[in-house]
Amino acid sequence: MTSFVEHLPILIIAISLFSALTILVVGWFNNRSCIFIFWLTLLAQFIMSLFILNHVLAYGPIHYWLGGWKPPWGIELVVDSLNAYILIILLFLSLACAIYSKSNIEHELPGKRVSFYTLFQLLIAGLCGVTLTGDIFNMFVFIEIFSISAYALIAARGKIALKASFTYLILGSIGTCFFLLGIGFLYSITGSLNLHDLSILLPPFYDNKVVKAAFVFFIVGLSIKMALFPFHTWLPDAHAFAPAEISAMLSGIMIEISTYVFIRVSFSVFTLEFLKLLPVFDILCWVAVAAILMGSVMAITQVNLKRMLAYSSVANMGYIMLAVGLSLSAVESPWGGLNPALMHIANHALMKGCLFLAAGAFIYKANLWNITEFRGLAKKMPYTCAAFVIAAISMIGIPPSVGFVSKLYIIMASIEIKNYFFVAVLLISSLLNLAYFWRVIETMYMKHEEGGRSSHGSHGTSEEIPLGMLIPILLLSSLCIVMGIVWLGKVPIPVLDQVNLMFGLGKVP
Amino acid sequence: MNSKKEEENVVIETASRIMIPFIQLFALYVITHGALGPGGGFQGGVVFASSYFLYIVVFNIIEGKKRLPESVYTTLSSTGLCIYAGVGLLSIILSFGMAQYLNYGFIPFTSHFEKNRSLGIDLVEIGVGITVMAVMVSIFFDLAGKEKKDKGE
Amino acid sequence: MKGHKAITLILMILLCGVLVYVAEDIPDFGDPKAPAIKYVKLFHLEAGASENALNQGRIPETISIALKERKFPLPSRAEKTPGAENDWDVFIPKEEAYYPKEEKFYRIKKEGERLHLYRYAFVVRWIEKGFKETGAPNMVTHGLADYRGYDTLGETVVIFTAGVSVILLLRRRSRL
Structure with a gap:
C-alpha cells in the first residue's frame, strides 16, 4: 500500500454500511437525530471521492486486493478514471437529494423516517459498491442491494405505490437474473470472475456460441434495468407514485449506473475486437433511435407531470445508448469515443434531478400533480418556477446550457460518420422536448389563476417552499448553466480522454 | 372437552419448553463449527430463529413479544453486521494501514498467521448468524402479528 | 389479454431457443476437466529445444514472448508436475503478504510435437492449499x-x- 488514499474506496462503502446500521439503532431512541448522521456520512463520502479522483488522475488506477489475495483467487477493487468520474456524479446528486429530503419527509411519510433513511443509505452503499469493483460477481451482489432498496423505497407511500413497485420488482428481478446467467456462462467457459482476467482469457473463445449468448443475456438484462425502449414500461408507474427525492435518484442515478455497467461489461470484458465482429452496436443505435422518438412522443400526451418527466427519461436513455453505439466509429476529439455518452450521463443527472425535485416541491406546497392545475404558479413560487424553467431550457438544448453541449457532440459524432438520419432524429426530438416543456411553462407563467380558488390559504403573494428544499433545486439548476460553460471550455475533457485511451477508442495518437 | 384441550396444551407446552434450549444449543454448534463440518453463519442463524418460531406457535404471539422485545432484535440485527464490517476495519487499523480490508491474518489475536485467519473466519460467521437470526424473527413478527384492524387497510 | 399472452409466448420460445443454441458448446456438467475446475486452454506452440529448458526449470524465450503479446502475467520458473509425464507446472510471482512468493499458474503439456499451454483455475489453489493457508x-x-x-x-x-x-x-x- 503506497498511501492512505488506496484505502479510501473500501472506506466509502464501509462508512455507508456503518451509518445505515447506526441510523437504525439511534433512530429507535431519538427520532430527530438520524438525518444528521446521514448528512455527515454523505459529506465525508463526497470529500473522499474527490481525493480518489485526484489520486487517480495523478498516479493511475488504484488496485486494491481485498483480503490480501491476488486477483484470480480473491476479489479486487479497481478504480480508474471512469469509476472516479461516475462516483462523483453519484455522490453529488445523493447529497442534493439528502438536503432536500429533510423538509420533504414530514409531508410524504410521517412517522417512517428512520427506516426510510436506513434504506436510503443502503441504496447509496449499493450504488457505490457497483461503481467501485473489479469483479463481476461482486457487481451482481451490489446490484441486488440497490435494487431491493429501490423496490422498498418506491413503495413507501402506501396503497397504489405498492402495485407500481411490484411491477418494477418483477421486471428488475428478471433483468438481474439475466445478468447472473451471463456471468454463469462466462465462468463456465473461462473459469475466472475478474474483469481484467476475463478480458485476457476470452479472445480464443470469440466464436464460441456460449460467449455470444452471454453477451446477448448481458444486453437484455441491463436494458431492462436501464429502461431502454421495449422494456421501459415499469418506469412511468414507478415515477408517478414514488416520493420526490427517490424519483430524482431513480431517474438521475439508478438507470445511469446500469448504463455504466453496460459500458464496463462491453468494453472491459468483451473488448473492442469482439464488438467489431458482430454488428451489435449498429442495432443498438437503431433501438436507441426508437427509444428517443417513442419517449418524446409519449411525453406530449401525458397530463401528470411526473409521468411526463419519466417518458422524457426514457428518451434520454436513448440519447446515451445512441452515443454508446456511435462510439466505435466516431474518432475525432472532443466528440470521439465514449465522450458524448459519459457527458450525457453527468448532464442528465443534473437536469433530471432538478426537474424531479421541483416537481416534488409543487406537490409539497399545494398537492399539484397534473399540469392543468399549475395555473398562475409563477407568482406564488417564483424561485422554484425559475429553476424549473432553466432546467427545461437545458433539456431542450439551448446554448450555453448543459443539454446543448451533449446534443451538439452527439450530432457532431453522427455527422462524422455521415449518418444524417440520426442528426434529423436529434433535431426532431429537441422540437418535441420544446413542445411538451412549453406546455408546462405556459401554464405556469401565462395563465392566470381561476378566481376564488386558493390553494393553501393566503399567506401573502409568495408561498415559497422551505429553504432546505430550495437550496438543492437552485444549486442544481445553476450548475446546469455553469457546467455547460465548463464543458464548452473543455475543462474536464482530459478525464474522458483517459477513458478513451484505456478502452482503445478515439483517435490513436 | 375443555379439560382435554388443556391436557393437550400442557403436553405441547412442556415438550417445547424442554426442546427449545436444545434447539438453541444446536444452532450455536452449527454456527461455531462451520469451519469443521457442514454449517456456518447462515444455516445456524436460521436454526436459532426457528426456536423462537416454535415458542410463538405454541404460546401466544404476545408472549413471544415479551421474550424478544422490538428494541432487542432491531439492535441485534445491526450488531451482527457491525461485527462483520468491524472485523474488516479492525484489520486495517491494527496493522497501521499495511493490510487490506478483510485480511484477518493481521489482527493480533495470536502470533500465528493461520490461526488468526481461522479466528477471523469464526468471528465473521458469528456476526452473520446474529444478523440472520434477528432479521428472520423481525420478518416473522411483521407477517404474523395480527393487530386490531385499522380503518381502510 | 390475448396480445399479452402472445408476446409472452414468443419471448419464452426465444429464451428456450437461446438455451438450446448454447447447449452445444457448454462444458459437460460434472466434468472434472472443465475449465472452471481444472484448467482452461490458452494456446499451443511448436516444441523446439524448449523441452530441455523446461526440464532444467527455466522458461524458454518463445513461451515468454507468446505470453507477453497476449498480456498474460510473466512466469518465473517451471518444474515437472508430480505424477505425470511430459507435464510442467509454471509459476508466477505474486506479491501477497506472508505467503510464499510464487504460485502455480500455467501448465504445459507435451502432445506429440506441440506444447499446449493451459492456465489453472483459481479453485485449484483453494483445494490444495486452503486448509494450510486459512x-x-x-x-x-x-x-x-x-x-x-x-x-x-x-x-x-x-x-x-x-x-x-x-x-x-x-x-x-x-x-x-
Missing part, C-alpha cells in the same frame, strides 16, 4: 468467508435490507 478444513467455509469474504458481506447486507424493507412497508405502530 485453517478451515471445510472448503465451502474458507471459500465463502476468507477468499471471497466481501461477497458474503454483500449477501448479509441483502438480508438486512430485506428486514428493514419489511419494517418500512408492513409495520404500523412502531417508532421506526
Whole structure:
C-alpha cells in the first residue's frame, strides 16, 4: 500500500454500511437525530471521492486486493478514471437529494423516517459498491442491494405505490437474473470472475456460441434495468407514485449506473475486437433511435407531470445508448469515443434531478400533480418556477446550457460518420422536448389563476417552499448553466480522454 | 372437552419448553463449527430463529413479544453486521494501514498467521448468524402479528 | 389479454431457443476437466529445444514472448508436475503478504510435437492449499468467508435490507 488514499474506496462503502446500521439503532431512541448522521456520512463520502479522483488522475488506477489475495483467487477493487468520474456524479446528486429530503419527509411519510433513511443509505452503499469493483460477481451482489432498496423505497407511500413497485420488482428481478446467467456462462467457459482476467482469457473463445449468448443475456438484462425502449414500461408507474427525492435518484442515478455497467461489461470484458465482429452496436443505435422518438412522443400526451418527466427519461436513455453505439466509429476529439455518452450521463443527472425535485416541491406546497392545475404558479413560487424553467431550457438544448453541449457532440459524432438520419432524429426530438416543456411553462407563467380558488390559504403573494428544499433545486439548476460553460471550455475533457485511451477508442495518437 | 384441550396444551407446552434450549444449543454448534463440518453463519442463524418460531406457535404471539422485545432484535440485527464490517476495519487499523480490508491474518489475536485467519473466519460467521437470526424473527413478527384492524387497510 | 399472452409466448420460445443454441458448446456438467475446475486452454506452440529448458526449470524465450503479446502475467520458473509425464507446472510471482512468493499458474503439456499451454483455475489453489493457508478444513467455509469474504458481506447486507424493507412497508405502530 503506497498511501492512505488506496484505502479510501473500501472506506466509502464501509462508512455507508456503518451509518445505515447506526441510523437504525439511534433512530429507535431519538427520532430527530438520524438525518444528521446521514448528512455527515454523505459529506465525508463526497470529500473522499474527490481525493480518489485526484489520486487517480495523478498516479493511475488504484488496485486494491481485498483480503490480501491476488486477483484470480480473491476479489479486487479497481478504480480508474471512469469509476472516479461516475462516483462523483453519484455522490453529488445523493447529497442534493439528502438536503432536500429533510423538509420533504414530514409531508410524504410521517412517522417512517428512520427506516426510510436506513434504506436510503443502503441504496447509496449499493450504488457505490457497483461503481467501485473489479469483479463481476461482486457487481451482481451490489446490484441486488440497490435494487431491493429501490423496490422498498418506491413503495413507501402506501396503497397504489405498492402495485407500481411490484411491477418494477418483477421486471428488475428478471433483468438481474439475466445478468447472473451471463456471468454463469462466462465462468463456465473461462473459469475466472475478474474483469481484467476475463478480458485476457476470452479472445480464443470469440466464436464460441456460449460467449455470444452471454453477451446477448448481458444486453437484455441491463436494458431492462436501464429502461431502454421495449422494456421501459415499469418506469412511468414507478415515477408517478414514488416520493420526490427517490424519483430524482431513480431517474438521475439508478438507470445511469446500469448504463455504466453496460459500458464496463462491453468494453472491459468483451473488448473492442469482439464488438467489431458482430454488428451489435449498429442495432443498438437503431433501438436507441426508437427509444428517443417513442419517449418524446409519449411525453406530449401525458397530463401528470411526473409521468411526463419519466417518458422524457426514457428518451434520454436513448440519447446515451445512441452515443454508446456511435462510439466505435466516431474518432475525432472532443466528440470521439465514449465522450458524448459519459457527458450525457453527468448532464442528465443534473437536469433530471432538478426537474424531479421541483416537481416534488409543487406537490409539497399545494398537492399539484397534473399540469392543468399549475395555473398562475409563477407568482406564488417564483424561485422554484425559475429553476424549473432553466432546467427545461437545458433539456431542450439551448446554448450555453448543459443539454446543448451533449446534443451538439452527439450530432457532431453522427455527422462524422455521415449518418444524417440520426442528426434529423436529434433535431426532431429537441422540437418535441420544446413542445411538451412549453406546455408546462405556459401554464405556469401565462395563465392566470381561476378566481376564488386558493390553494393553501393566503399567506401573502409568495408561498415559497422551505429553504432546505430550495437550496438543492437552485444549486442544481445553476450548475446546469455553469457546467455547460465548463464543458464548452473543455475543462474536464482530459478525464474522458483517459477513458478513451484505456478502452482503445478515439483517435490513436 | 375443555379439560382435554388443556391436557393437550400442557403436553405441547412442556415438550417445547424442554426442546427449545436444545434447539438453541444446536444452532450455536452449527454456527461455531462451520469451519469443521457442514454449517456456518447462515444455516445456524436460521436454526436459532426457528426456536423462537416454535415458542410463538405454541404460546401466544404476545408472549413471544415479551421474550424478544422490538428494541432487542432491531439492535441485534445491526450488531451482527457491525461485527462483520468491524472485523474488516479492525484489520486495517491494527496493522497501521499495511493490510487490506478483510485480511484477518493481521489482527493480533495470536502470533500465528493461520490461526488468526481461522479466528477471523469464526468471528465473521458469528456476526452473520446474529444478523440472520434477528432479521428472520423481525420478518416473522411483521407477517404474523395480527393487530386490531385499522380503518381502510 | 390475448396480445399479452402472445408476446409472452414468443419471448419464452426465444429464451428456450437461446438455451438450446448454447447447449452445444457448454462444458459437460460434472466434468472434472472443465475449465472452471481444472484448467482452461490458452494456446499451443511448436516444441523446439524448449523441452530441455523446461526440464532444467527455466522458461524458454518463445513461451515468454507468446505470453507477453497476449498480456498474460510473466512466469518465473517451471518444474515437472508430480505424477505425470511430459507435464510442467509454471509459476508466477505474486506479491501477497506472508505467503510464499510464487504460485502455480500455467501448465504445459507435451502432445506429440506441440506444447499446449493451459492456465489453472483459481479453485485449484483453494483445494490444495486452503486448509494450510486459512485453517478451515471445510472448503465451502474458507471459500465463502476468507477468499471471497466481501461477497458474503454483500449477501448479509441483502438480508438486512430485506428486514428493514419489511419494517418500512408492513409495520404500523412502531417508532421506526
